[in-house]
Amino acid sequence: MSGRLPPLNPLKAFEAAARLGSVSAAARELRVTHGAVSHQLRTLEGSLDAVLFDRSGRRLKLTSAGALLLPAVTQAFGGIAAATAQMKRPATTGKLSITCVPALLSFWIVPRLHSFTEQFPDVTLTLAASNDPTQLHSRDVDVSILYGDGNWPDAWTRLWSHLQLFPVASPTLLNSRPLRSMRDLEDHVLLHGDSDGREWNTWLAAADGADLPRRRQHFMGDARFSTEAALYGQGIALGDTITAAKLIADGELLVPFDLGVPANNAFYVACRHEMRAAPIVRVFIDWLFASLEADTLPEPHSMARTILRGRSGKS
Amino acid sequence: MSGRLPPLNPLKAFEAAARLGSVSAAARELRVTHGAVSHQLRTLEGSLDAVLFDRSGRRLKLTSAGALLLPAVTQAFGGIAAATAQMKRPATTGKLSITCVPALLSFWIVPRLHSFTEQFPDVTLTLAASNDPTQLHSRDVDVSILYGDGNWPDAWTRLWSHLQLFPVASPTLLNSRPLRSMRDLEDHVLLHGDSDGREWNTWLAAADGADLPRRRQHFMGDARFSTEAALYGQGIALGDTITAAKLIADGELLVPFDLGVPANNAFYVACRHEMRAAPIVRVFIDWLFASLEADTLPEPHSMARTILRGRSGKS
DNA sequence: CAGTTTATGTGAGAAAAATTCACATAGGAG
DNA sequence: CTCCTATGTGAATTTTTCTCACATAAACTG
Known part of the structure; x- marks a missing residue:
C-alpha cells in the first residue's frame, strides 16, 4: 500500500453519515450512540485536515472535499462487503x-x-x-x-x-x-x-x-x-x-x-x-x-x- | 452499507501480509511489531470464520478463501488511498x-x-x-x-x-x-x-x-x-x-x-x-x-x- | 410568540481494540 | 548439529472507540 490510509473506522462513520445526511441516523445504522459518530467525524476531519461537512443546519451537508471523498469510500466498502459476503455464502x-x-x-x-x-x-x-x-x-x-x-x-x-x-x-x-x-x-x-x-x-x-x-x-x-x-x-x-x-x-x-x-x-x-x-x-x-x-x-x-x-x- | 463489514484494521494487516507473504515484513511496513500483525490476522480469521493463510512453512501462503478476499481489499484500499491523496494534493x-x-x-x-x-x-x-x-x-x-x-x-x-x-x-x-x-x-x-x-x-x-x-x-x-x-x-x-x-x-x-x-x-x-x-x-x-x-x-x-x-x- | 421536540457538539470516564513485550516453537541454511 | 530467522501466544500496556450526561441550537407546533 503505497499511500497512507486515513483511520478506517472513522471512515465508516463518515460514509454512513454522508449517505444518510444525519449523525443520528448513522448512529442508528451503526448501532452506536450519536456521540460516537460525532467523535469519529471530528477524528477523521482532524486526520485529513479537511472539513467534510457543512453543519449550518440540523442536517449534514457535504463540503466539496467530502463530496470528493465519498464515492471512493462508497465503492471501497462496497467491494469489501461483497467479497466477505461471497466468502460467507454457504457452499451448500x-x-x-x-x-x-x-x-x-x-x-x-x-x-x-x-x-x-x-x-x-x-x-x-x-x-x-x-x-x-x-x-x-x-x-x-x-x-x-x-x-x-x-x-x-x-x-x-x-x-x-x-x-x-x-x-x-x-x-x-x-x-x-x-x-x-x-x-x-x-x-x-x-x-x-x-x-x-x-x-x-x-x-x-x-x-x-x-x-x-x-x-x-x-x-x-x-x-x-x-x-x-x-x-x-x-x-x-x-x-x-x-x-x-x-x-x-x-x-x-x-x-x-x-x-x-x-x-x-x-x-x-x-x-x-x-x-x-x-x-x-x-x-x-x-x-x-x-x-x-x-x-x-x-x-x-x-x-x-x-x-x-x-x-x-x-x- | 447493506452488508456488515469485517474489522477494518485487521483487514489492513491482512492486505500487507498477503502482499508481502510475511508477517514480519508486514509489521515493518505498518510500523508495528510482528506480534501485532499476528494478533490481527487471528482476529480477522476469527471474525470471518475462515482460514486465510496456509502456515505450513516459514512463509505465509494464501488459502483459497484468502485469495478470494485479497483482490477486493487491494482495490478498496487503493481507491481510498488515491482519494485521500487527491484531497491532500494542492491544486497549485x-x-x-x-x-x-x-x-x-x-x-x-x-x-x-x-x-x-x-x-x-x-x-x-x-x-x-x-x-x-x-x-x-x-x-x-x-x-x-x-x-x-x-x-x-x-x-x-x-x-x-x-x-x-x-x-x-x-x-x-x-x-x-x-x-x-x-x-x-x-x-x-x-x-x-x-x-x-x-x-x-x-x-x-x-x-x-x-x-x-x-x-x-x-x-x-x-x-x-x-x-x-x-x-x-x-x-x-x-x-x-x-x-x-x-x-x-x-x-x-x-x-x-x-x-x-x-x-x-x-x-x-x-x-x-x-x-x-x-x-x-x-x-x-x-x-x-x-x-x-x-x-x-x-x-x-x-x-x-x-x-x-x-x-x-x-x- | 413560548414551549416542545429533535438535531449535533463535547468532555470525562468506561470499554474494547490494538499493540508491545517476553517467551515459545519451528523452519531453513550452513 | 548450531545458529538465524520465521510465526505464535498470553499478559500487560496503550490507544481507540464508545457511552453518558450535559450543552446549544434548529425546527416544529399550538
Missing part, C-alpha cells in the same frame, strides 16, 4: 449445472442422488446426459463428468475412476439361452455401446474370440442404451465396474464370463478453471469422489466374484 | 500539459505567461502549438485551446472568446507603400492564415472588394506565420481582436482599414470530461478566463480606433 446453497456421460448418469448418479440431496438440500442440480467435451466451456455448464482420455485443453480435469469391461446379460435371457462358452456367444446378439465396436473387440481379443463370427449385433449409440437393452433381455452388452455395478449387485444383470479387461478410456471430472474455486462446485466434486470412495461394491453373487479374480491376475 | 502544484492554437499561444499566452507563473510558481506547464482536436483525447494532454466551431464530441468544451478579423500591416511596409484604398491593396501581397483563403474572402466581401484581382498572395499555413510575416513587412495579413491586440497596442502592427468582420470560428477551452474536476486544470482554466476578463485593450492609436466604430455599427 445455489444452483449447479452438470453434464455427465449418459450411462454414468443413469446408473450411478441418479440412483445416488438422494445421498447428495440429503447432505445438501439447498443445492439445485441441473443434469444433462452428454459426453460432449465442448460443453465443458459453456457458461451454462459448471461441472462435467466425461468418459474419454482426459485430454481436454483449457480446463481443470481430474481422473475420477478407471473401469473394467465385461459382458453382462439379464437373468431372463440367460435362462432361455444359456451362455457358458465363447461358442454360445455366437448365438446371441451383441449390443455395442460405442459406435465402432472397439470395446467389444478389446474384450473378444482378450478372450481369444477375435475371430468369432458376428452373427447379430446392434450399435446402441451409447453405453446407457446398450445396458438398458441388456436389462430388457435384448442381448449381451459390455458392462463395467462402475455403471453396471449396482445392477449386478441387485441381480438385474449377470456376469457370465470370468474375464474383465481394462477400458482404454476412463471417467474424469472436469470444469472451467474459474469454476474450480467456486465453493458449490467443490462441494459437488468432493461428494462425487467421496461417494466413489465410500462405495463399497457389495458381495456379488458367484459369477460377479470371478471378475475380481480376473482383475487381481492382471495387476 | 504539479504538471499541466496544454495544446493551444499557434497564433494564440505565440501572441497571447506566451506574453502573459509571467502572470500565471507568478500566481502559481509550483505549476509546470508543457505547451504545444496545435489546433488538432483529436489531441483533446490524448492522455498526454490535460487542456486544449482550440480555434473552431466548438463541436468536439465527448469532451468538456467552453467558449472562450469570439473575435473580429481585419487587415494588419507593419508600419515599415505602410511607409514605403501606402495603403489608403481598396485599389492600393492590389499592389500588396495578401498573407493567408488559413489554407483556402476563406477568411480574406469574408473580409473582402464585406469591404466590397470581392472581385479585387489577387495579384500576389501567400498561404502561410496558420495565423501565427501570417501574422509574423506581416510583422516582417512581407505583406498584409488578417489580424484579430485577440491575437493581434497586443501587437497593435505596441504599435508593431497597424490597422489600415476601418472595418472588422466577425470570424466564423471562435476560441474554445476544452478538456476530457474526467480532467474537468482536476483542481490543477481548473486553476489554469480559471486563470485563462480571468486574464481575458482583466485584459483591458489599451487605447490604440487612431487607425485602430476605427475598428471599434465598425464593431458598434454591426451590433
Whole structure:
C-alpha cells in the first residue's frame, strides 16, 4: 500500500453519515450512540485536515472535499462487503449445472442422488446426459463428468475412476439361452455401446474370440442404451465396474464370463478453471469422489466374484 | 452499507501480509511489531470464520478463501488511498500539459505567461502549438485551446472568446507603400492564415472588394506565420481582436482599414470530461478566463480606433 | 410568540481494540 | 548439529472507540 490510509473506522462513520445526511441516523445504522459518530467525524476531519461537512443546519451537508471523498469510500466498502459476503455464502446453497456421460448418469448418479440431496438440500442440480467435451466451456455448464482420455485443453480435469469391461446379460435371457462358452456367444446378439465396436473387440481379443463370427449385433449409440437393452433381455452388452455395478449387485444383470479387461478410456471430472474455486462446485466434486470412495461394491453373487479374480491376475 | 463489514484494521494487516507473504515484513511496513500483525490476522480469521493463510512453512501462503478476499481489499484500499491523496494534493502544484492554437499561444499566452507563473510558481506547464482536436483525447494532454466551431464530441468544451478579423500591416511596409484604398491593396501581397483563403474572402466581401484581382498572395499555413510575416513587412495579413491586440497596442502592427468582420470560428477551452474536476486544470482554466476578463485593450492609436466604430455599427 | 421536540457538539470516564513485550516453537541454511 | 530467522501466544500496556450526561441550537407546533 503505497499511500497512507486515513483511520478506517472513522471512515465508516463518515460514509454512513454522508449517505444518510444525519449523525443520528448513522448512529442508528451503526448501532452506536450519536456521540460516537460525532467523535469519529471530528477524528477523521482532524486526520485529513479537511472539513467534510457543512453543519449550518440540523442536517449534514457535504463540503466539496467530502463530496470528493465519498464515492471512493462508497465503492471501497462496497467491494469489501461483497467479497466477505461471497466468502460467507454457504457452499451448500445455489444452483449447479452438470453434464455427465449418459450411462454414468443413469446408473450411478441418479440412483445416488438422494445421498447428495440429503447432505445438501439447498443445492439445485441441473443434469444433462452428454459426453460432449465442448460443453465443458459453456457458461451454462459448471461441472462435467466425461468418459474419454482426459485430454481436454483449457480446463481443470481430474481422473475420477478407471473401469473394467465385461459382458453382462439379464437373468431372463440367460435362462432361455444359456451362455457358458465363447461358442454360445455366437448365438446371441451383441449390443455395442460405442459406435465402432472397439470395446467389444478389446474384450473378444482378450478372450481369444477375435475371430468369432458376428452373427447379430446392434450399435446402441451409447453405453446407457446398450445396458438398458441388456436389462430388457435384448442381448449381451459390455458392462463395467462402475455403471453396471449396482445392477449386478441387485441381480438385474449377470456376469457370465470370468474375464474383465481394462477400458482404454476412463471417467474424469472436469470444469472451467474459474469454476474450480467456486465453493458449490467443490462441494459437488468432493461428494462425487467421496461417494466413489465410500462405495463399497457389495458381495456379488458367484459369477460377479470371478471378475475380481480376473482383475487381481492382471495387476 | 447493506452488508456488515469485517474489522477494518485487521483487514489492513491482512492486505500487507498477503502482499508481502510475511508477517514480519508486514509489521515493518505498518510500523508495528510482528506480534501485532499476528494478533490481527487471528482476529480477522476469527471474525470471518475462515482460514486465510496456509502456515505450513516459514512463509505465509494464501488459502483459497484468502485469495478470494485479497483482490477486493487491494482495490478498496487503493481507491481510498488515491482519494485521500487527491484531497491532500494542492491544486497549485504539479504538471499541466496544454495544446493551444499557434497564433494564440505565440501572441497571447506566451506574453502573459509571467502572470500565471507568478500566481502559481509550483505549476509546470508543457505547451504545444496545435489546433488538432483529436489531441483533446490524448492522455498526454490535460487542456486544449482550440480555434473552431466548438463541436468536439465527448469532451468538456467552453467558449472562450469570439473575435473580429481585419487587415494588419507593419508600419515599415505602410511607409514605403501606402495603403489608403481598396485599389492600393492590389499592389500588396495578401498573407493567408488559413489554407483556402476563406477568411480574406469574408473580409473582402464585406469591404466590397470581392472581385479585387489577387495579384500576389501567400498561404502561410496558420495565423501565427501570417501574422509574423506581416510583422516582417512581407505583406498584409488578417489580424484579430485577440491575437493581434497586443501587437497593435505596441504599435508593431497597424490597422489600415476601418472595418472588422466577425470570424466564423471562435476560441474554445476544452478538456476530457474526467480532467474537468482536476483542481490543477481548473486553476489554469480559471486563470485563462480571468486574464481575458482583466485584459483591458489599451487605447490604440487612431487607425485602430476605427475598428471599434465598425464593431458598434454591426451590433 | 413560548414551549416542545429533535438535531449535533463535547468532555470525562468506561470499554474494547490494538499493540508491545517476553517467551515459545519451528523452519531453513550452513 | 548450531545458529538465524520465521510465526505464535498470553499478559500487560496503550490507544481507540464508545457511552453518558450535559450543552446549544434548529425546527416544529399550538
